[in-house]
Amino acid sequence: MAKLKIDDLKKIKERVQAENALREGDRRVRVTVHMGTCGIAAGARSVMNTLMDEIDESKVSDVMVTTSGCMGLCSREPEITVEILGQDPIVYENVNENKMRQIFKRHILQGEIQTPFVLARGKEQA
Amino acid sequence: MEEISMHVLDIAENSTRAGSKLVEITITESTIEDTMTIEIDDDGSGMDQETIKLALDPFYTTKKVRRVGLGIPLLAQAARATGGFFSITSDQGKGTRVKAVFRLGHIDRQPLGRMDQTVMTLIAGNPEIDFVYRHKINGGSYLFDTRELRGMLEDVPVNHADVINFIGKNIREGIAELAAKSG
Numbered sequence: 596m597a598k599l600k601i602d603d604l605k606k607i608k609e610r611v612q613a614e615n616a617l618r619e620g621d622r623r624v625r626v627t628v629h630m631g632t633c634g635i636a637a638g639a640r641s642v643m644n645t646l647m648d649e650i651d652e653s654k655v656s657d658v659m660v661t662t663s664g665c666m667g668l669c670s671r672e673p674e675i676t677v678e679i680l681g682q683d684p685i686v687y688e689n690v691n692e693n694k695m696r697q698i699f700k701r702h703i704l705q706g707e708i709q710t711p712f713v714l715a716r717g718k719e720q721a
Numbered sequence: 722m723e724e725i726s727m728h729v730l731d732i733a734e735n736s737t738r739a740g741s742k743l744v745e746i747t748i749t750e751s752t753i754e755d756t757m758t759i760e761i762d763d764d765g766s767g768m769d770q771e772t773i774k775l776a777l778d779p780f781y782t783t784k785k786v787r788r789v790g791l792g793i794p795l796l797a798q799a800a801r802a803t804g805g806f807f808s809i810t811s812d813q814g815k816g817t818r819v820k821a822v823f824r825l826g827h828i829d830r831q832p833l834g835r836m837d838q839t840v841m842t843l844i845a846g847n848p849e850i851d852f853v854y855r856h857k858i859n860g861g862s863y864l865f866d867t868r869e870l871r872g873m874l875e876d877v878p879v880n881h882a883d884v885i886n887f888i889g890k891n892i893r894e895g896i897a898e899l900a901a902k903s904g
Contacts, residue, residue, distance in 0.1 A: 662846025
């Protein structure tokens with residue numbers, strides 16, 4: 596890791612520490628990108644990357660991103676689950692980069708569920 | 722899979738589910754030997770001999786939500802399609818090593834693709850696991866290790882979006898430099 600820019604990392608560390616000092620409790624939103632074989636083959640990784648780019652561009656600090664395995668609906672992949680604190684989780688199906696951007700801007704940032712892309716509401720069993 | 726790096730992500734996801742603490746990914750390109758070797762080495766629960774054989778069967782899976790398990794067979798097929806080979810070795814309780822060798826110059830070899838995205842995705846989804854990513858092209862090499870990162874980050878989580886994006890940038894730059902030097 597010779598090229599690691601230590602100064603850049605230090606800046607990130609200091610900024611995040613300062614943000615954490617101001618924030619109370621949990622993160623506001625958790626986004627799970629389903630990353631099974633089926634999801635990956637259908638483009639889940641680029642959905643994930645689009646999400647990371649959106650977070651970077653919007654400078655929000657209360658969105659947490661994670662991954663999960665396949666939940667058995669392989670034909671609807673890529674799937675993501677958006678959980679806003681205190682609300683039912685929403686599972687979106689057939690997500691691509693453009694849908695991801697829309698879901699991020701409208702649902703994650705503004706709270707409007709993007710109904711045409713919704714697969715299910717509520718907790719998944721898998 | 723469109724890219725070899727997607728296979729890498731898929732197989733490494735298996736490692737994360739096997740309770741690994743450390744997952745090491747090594748990609749070795751040799752123009753002299755005309756090979757691209759992919760190794761994924763973990764310290765997870767491992768498998769017994771019978772399970773290793775079953776893992777190569779697309780109709781075997783440990784999952785209950787579906788009846789097929791395609792990750793390993795897909796990688797094995799992709800490697801063999803280029804005249805390469807595939808192997809799994811595993812010790813129960815110690816870990817598993819998956820190795821796939823591709824013919825570098827074969828027309829059916831998929832591009833390696835976005836290894837930065839693969840590593841970013843692995844770290845974002847599995848912040849408690851350490852990942853090492855080595856990439857060698859002929860003589861030169863690039864190394865990324867989350868353990869090195871953690872020391873510098875103190876209490877900042879390694880899966881924070883800013884850190885993940887930093888990692889992606891670091892890998893992209895590192896690989897570009899390696900390719901320019903060794904190409």
